[in-house]
Amino acid sequence: MIRGACKAGSGPLLAAPLAACGGNWQSALDVYGTAAIGLKQLIILIVAVCSVVWMLVMIALIVALWRRRDAQAQAPEPTRERRMTVAIMGAVVATVLIIGTFTVMSFIATRALNVAGQDDLTIRVRGLQWWWGLEYVGPDPSQRFETANEIHIPVGRNVRLKLEGLDVIHSFWVPSLAGKQDLVPGRPNELTIRAERAGVYRGQCAEFCGMQHAHMALLVIAEPQDDFDKWANAQRQAATQPAEEEAASGLQTFLAKPCAACHTVRGTAAAGTTGPDLTHVGGRRAIAAGLFETTRGSLAAWIADPQTIKPGNNMPLVPLTPEELRAVSAYLASLK
Template identity: 80%
Template sequence: MRAHSKASLSALLAVPLAGCGGNWQSALDVSGPAAISLKHLIVLIVAVCSVVWMLVMVVLILALWRKRDARPIAPEPARERRMTTAVVGAVVATVLIISTFTIMSFLATRALTVSGQDDLTIRVRGLQWWWGLEYVGPDPSQRFETANEIHIPVGRNVRLKLEGLDVIHSFWVPSLAGKQDLVPGRSNELTIRAERAGIYRGQCAEFCGMQHAHMALLVIAEPQDEFDSWVAAQRQASAQPADEREADPTSRPCRGRTR
């Protein structure tokens, strides 16, 4: 019976703790400066709010536990002053906490768009339901396009120019940075940076239609030499079709079994 109880407890704990481990799309498993800053902010807010909640619960329990006299109590000046001081102190503490969180949130959000002259620039277009990517360079002939997969060099800032062409999308790679919307008619920017090589999964965080769940993307961070090799391969001319059937797939005969 005891073994069964332990097994049941382990199963119950496994469900809420399943998302606490490292994975390739987690705001807690971070690899970039912006994501690290956001993680620290989230942890701080949760910790402070937990302390405030526990203090409120302690005061509430003490107030409910305390015995009260049914007879009307005459107001006492000393008691009134203590209560006034407690209320004023609580209001001041609340204002300070909220103001601090607001300033820290502003600074963390502002850091998401910090950019430099030597940053790699990629234009990201959100469409229903895929991501169009264009690697922008000073020479127009060196530009090339890909889809749904972003390659970036490790240890280098990458400036993403976000554009929505149909509806509002939201670019989110939680291990590297926060969310940023793609709004039609408006250009937003987001700076990401990976401090270690790996594959980071991203997702559209704004419901954009019936196929919204399919709008995933991968950010592949690799050393500079591997990234340069990948860029050189992408800039090469694509292979030409060997015959008419390869040029026009619709002209191929059906290979399915007929009756």
């Protein structure tokens, strides 16, 4: 059973992620990835040690205040100074040891974010305002394909993400699987994720990147290797030609309007690169970088008025008649 699988609903995924998809869906303490498990253990250790230090400091403070008058009355000045010196030196040594240990453990945990192997699945992740462009790459160019906002990975296998920022600084973060890594324009970064359990894991841009930063989510879907291979093979195929008359009319409208200048639908004349690849958009769980579940109604609403739904995004308002809007939404919903 896929953990956190989205249930049918009409609300935005970002507005009510737990209600829509069930469970503790995005948490650094609800971990199912190798790197995330190490980070959680480090967090728990740091919190535990700091709590113990705080309690010891409070106890020492209380004891010192309680005994202050008696100590001043009984102990001579040199004795008090020696005790103070020993206490301060002990505190300094303990602080150095604790901070040094935390530094070493943090370094080890950070290295786990960039583990790489020869057989890793490699995905190029591009951060844009405000969506995620994804390209599955490999040694054979014929096996490459592009998608957007939804990453499928096989369970129990390292996945190397090549991170690129194309406009401003973004930050890739799927807390249940790994730590954060920035996408900086002109500076490629890498991050390795690995899911130890099948499930649907929510990710988010973790670096303020503009007006719609909060509406820049993504999904990572971890599934058995056989299921992943089936999905990847289907994604490599061109879009099927619509069988229904309304969807076929939608294809013609899509190609005749500015849609084809911004989006790619493999198998058609649409070859734009400004917006997400829509070849199999109907099979994705969400549109607009996690803003709505993928339904024909949400597709129509997004096409009809993208600036009201997500102000400031780069998709222009394309004038369509009601019949054209219904046809285009039917066509896009058919692209499984």
